[in-house]
Amino acid sequence: MPDSIRVQKILWETDDVFTLTLDMSSHKNPSGFKFAPGQFNMVYAFGIGESAISISSDPAQTGTLRHTIQRIGVVTDALSQLRRGDVVGIRGPFGTGWPMDTLKGRDILIVAGGIGLAPLRSVIYHVLRHRSDFGRLIILYGARTPLNLLFRVELEQWSKQPGVEVLTTVDKGDSTWKGNISVVTKLLGSAKLNLENTIALVCGPELMMKYGAVDIERHGVKSGQIFLSMERNMKCGVGLCGHCQFGPLFVCKDGPVFPYTRVRDFLEKKEL
Amino acid sequence: MEPENLTVLLKNHPFLKGLADKHMQTLLSCVSNVRFQEGEYLSHEGQEAKNFYLIRSGRVALEIDAHERGTLRIQTIGENEVLGWSWLIAPYRWRFDSCALEQVRAFSLDGVCLRNKCDTNPEFGYEMLKRFSLIMAQRLDATRLQLLDMYGSRPGVR
Numbered sequence: 430m431p432d433s434i435r436v437q438k439i440l441w442e443t444d445d446v447f448t449l450t451l452d453m454s455s456h457k458n459p460s461g462f463k464f465a466p467g468q469f470n471m472v473y474a475f476g477i478g479e480s481a482i483s484i485s486s487d488p489a490q491t492g493t494l495r496h497t498i499q500r501i502g503v504v505t506d507a508l509s510q511l512r513r514g515d516v517v518g519i520r521g522p523f524g525t526g527w528p529m530d531t532l533k534g535r536d537i538l539i540v541a542g543g544i545g546l547a548p549l550r551s552v553i554y555h556v557l558r559h560r561s562d563f564g565r566l567i568i569l570y571g572a573r574t575p576l577n578l579l580f581r582v583e584l585e586q587w588s589k590q591p592g593v594e595v596l597t598t599v600d601k602g603d604s605t606w607k608g609n610i611s612v613v614t615k616l617l618g619s620a621k622l623n624l625e626n627t628i629a630l631v632c633g634p635e636l637m638m639k640y641g642a643v644d645i646e647r648h649g650v651k652s653g654q655i656f657l658s659m660e661r662n663m664k665c666g667v668g669l670c671g672h673c674q675f676g677p678l679f680v681c682k683d684g685p686v687f688p689y690t691r692v693r694d695f696l697e698k699k700e701l
Numbered sequence: 702m703e704p705e706n707l708t709v710l711l712k713n714h715p716f717l718k719g720l721a722d723k724h725m726q727t728l729l730s731c732v733s734n735v736r737f738q739e740g741e742y743l744s745h746e747g748q749e750a751k752n753f754y755l756i757r758s759g760r761v762a763l764e765i766d767a768h769e770r771g772t773l774r775i776q777t778i779g780e781n782e783v784l785g786w787s788w789l790i791a792p793y794r795w796r797f798d799s800c801a802l803e804q805v806r807a808f809s810l811d812g813v814c815l816r817n818k819c820d821t822n823p824e825f826g827y828e829m830l831k832r833f834s835l836i837m838a839q840r841l842d843a844t845r846l847q848l849l850d851m852y853g854s855r856p857g858v859r
Contacts, residue, residue: 542851542852543851543852544852572852573850573852573853577852598777600847600850600851600852601775601847602762602773602774602775602777603773603774604764604771604772604773604774606774607762607802607803608777609760609777609779610762610774610775610776610777611776611777611843611847612843612846612847615843618715618779618781618782619779619780619781633851633852634851634852636846636849636851637846637851640842640846
């Protein structure tokens with residue numbers, strides 16, 4: 430059964446993406462809602478349905494929980510109409526998170542596209558909170574247009590932190606946009622990577638991840654050092670219903686974070 | 702700039718990585734250092750493509766005049782990248798406008814000079830063609846991905 434949780438705040442990031450902040454202060458776990466960066470919850474709009482949504486909060490802030498959601502279907506549309514004080518259902522956290530232990534002492538290359546920055550924001554918060562445990566942080570982020578860039582204020586703040594490099598790009602600029610216009614993986618050429626010591630975390634549309642991982646490898650990062658966060662329609666979230674099956678894998682249970690080497694062959698298969 | 706320093710800087714540009722010394726010497730006589738200020742145009746669509754640029758720093762936007770839609774910026778070219786291959790392919794006319802988004806430092810290579818050298822030295826010509834073919838293939842791949850509108854909504858999901 431989902432836990433009933435109150436909405437504390439809704440913030441519209443773009444015209445179709447919003448962040449729900451939930452009040453976890455009365456959560457059944459007295460030490461707060463704990464999750465690993467990369468995990469997701471099943472978020473229930475009562476009377477409408479459930480949707481698997483990645484957690485985009487700071488893992489250290491257990492009193493609130495944030496989900497950044499793109500409004501693209503019936504459930505997410507219902508969630509977008511919630512107001513402060515409304516109640517949602519939460520089941521989770523589910524799935525595998527990003528390999529935070531593997532990241533220790535390493536340079537971290539984050540390659541994100543569109544809403545894909547949301548599941549990686551928890552990693553960024555964690556790394557910045559424990560700065561001395563990690564090497565350089567390089568964030569490459571792409572979106573459709575300048576108006577679709579998420580977390581612009583935070584991106585600016587992160588770029589000012591020591592040892593952090595942030596590069597952004599859009600697929601379509603306009604005459605006023607003075608930033609990069611290209612696919613996000615083209616930014617790899619501008620990032621100065623220490624190849625041996627770099628772990629790459631990739632999240633975004635599947636096409637972007639498929640070609641992005643190839644490009645990251647082409648730039649010299651070994652395939653064993655690349656991790657992707659996959660996405661599929663989910664129903665149960667616990668590996669029983671089969672809706673999220675991806676080859677022999679269940680995205681909800683075996684993922685959503687996978688080593689690239691584990692999913693590379695499946696990314697090539699049509700209609701999988 | 703001293704020829705020795707120029708050679709070192711050129712050798713460091715990713716586009717010329719691995720180019721044999723003899724071909725670098727062929728190239729040297731066609732190279733000059735240039736600088737563009739923000740808002741300055743490096744090329745205009747339809748103009749004769751007399752040169753191409755190896756960008757050393759700064760960013761350039763490729764633009765298309767889309768008439769009633771105004772000027773569209775479709776791609777940016779930055780540090781360590783190459784701007785222009787129209788000098789190599791008939792009718793040797795620029796295909797886009799290109800505008801400096803900030804101060805740009807670049808090497809300008811004389812396309813007419815280099816084309817003549819490609820014609821008289823096929824080995825050098827093949828080296829240039831190999832390198833530009835790779836650039837074109839990468840740009841085509843990237844353009845295809847941009848056209849796919851990857852970040853658009855997927856119907857029926859969530």
